[in-house]
Amino acid sequence: MDLSAKTSPRHVCVIGGSGFIGTRLCLRLQNDGMPFSIIDIRKGSRFPELTRIADVRDLAALKTAIEPGSIVIHLAAEHRDDVRPLSRYDEVNSEGTRNVCIAASDKGVDTIVFTSSVAVYGFAPIGTGEDGTINPFNAYGRTKYEAEEWLQAWQNEEPLQRSLSIVRPTVVFGEQNRGNVYNLLRQIASGRFVMVGKGENRKSLAYVENVAAFLEFLTGMAPGVHTANYVDKPDFTMNELVSMVFRLLGRSGKIGWRVPFPLALAGGYVFDIYGRLSGKKPAISSIRVRKFCADSMYTTTSSDLGFEPPVALANALERTVKHEFIEFRTNEELFFSE
Numbered sequence: 001m002d003l004s005a006k007t008s009p010r011h012v013c014v015i016g017g018s019g020f021i022g023t024r025l026c027l028r029l030q031n032d033g034m035p036f037s038i039i040d041i042r043k044g045s046r047f048p049e050l051t052r053i054a055d056v057r058d059l060a061a062l063k064t065a066i067e068p069g070s071i072v073i074h075l076a077a078e079h080r081d082d083v084r085p086l087s088r089y090d091e092v093n094s095e096g097t098r099n100v101c102i103a104a105s106d107k108g109v110d111t112i113v114f115t116s117s118v119a120v121y122g123f124a125p126i127g128t129g130e131d132g133t134i135n136p137f138n139a140y141g142r143t144k145y146e147a148e149e150w151l152q153a154w155q156n157e158e159p160l161q162r163s164l165s166i167v168r169p170t171v172v173f174g175e176q177n178r179g180n181v182y183n184l185l186r187q188i189a190s191g192r193f194v195m196v197g198k199g200e201n202r203k204s205l206a207y208v209e210n211v212a213a214f215l216e217f218l219t220g221m222a223p224g225v226h227t228a229n230y231v232d233k234p235d236f237t238m239n240e241l242v243s244m245v246f247r248l249l250g251r252s253g254k255i256g257w258r259v260p261f262p263l264a265l266a267g268g269y270v271f272d273i274y275g276r277l278s279g280k281k282p283a284i285s286s287i288r289v290r291k292f293c294a295d296s297m298y299t300t301t302s303s304d305l306g307f308e309p310p311v312a313l314a315n316a317l318e319r320t321v322k323h324e325f326i327e328f329r330t331n332e333e334l335f336f337s338e
Contacts, residue, residue, distance in 0.1 A: 021115065207232050
């Protein structure tokens, strides 16, 4: 027996791999020589030839798509604030994850890495860690935690053989994403930005490249259950974040006009009513005003596991601002999220 021979890397099935985080993760797997396939309801522009079409709501399709004995990274989810009907959160996030667990057992999978969300904590106290109280305020957070419970039950069937890693990222941003952080950056870049509230609330952020690196890192965890928030430090106040972006754009870091929170919230309720009556999706809503002005500051044990993010947060913001508002890239795939 040749003890010097290297063990071939295991195949990785990335469920939801055509999305924002999944695409960056698959690029990392490719660069690191990890064999992988994508399971998704659509083909992305990066790896269409490696994509197997399957919906997590379709158990038979999942059983066909998952490679026997592979590592599964489960990213698929309904995550926007405006999903209707609300039952889709249950169908995809909760019942879909139950199907992933059944299919994983059927195909001899012993390692699952799952992206949950800090939304399971709801409007959490500052500094909430992985032991924080589970108190979701919406269907998304509730169904993400239900998904965690299905996965915990899967791991508990064979606790000495199965590895389950649950990652709860805070808001994820980066190049090509069209979520809430991009919308904030776009407002600042346009020159029409108005601060809502005092701007002293702190925001935890997560850069997509670092999240992808953490997910890849977790594929090597030993049997057991490993739960970690994902946050890139340090946490900035809204004032610090906005001033930093101003300076990256070559402007003064001074913040001008501010709208008091009660007035902005009242305006958000008006847009809520307009949206319900018109059937449209306004850019402003009461929940977005509340999110903007709320503290969302979390702690994480990711470093305790031995992980070091490849990109510092300040550099990540610089990369994103440069890519989106200075270089003005075109003809690239975009990802729409909250």
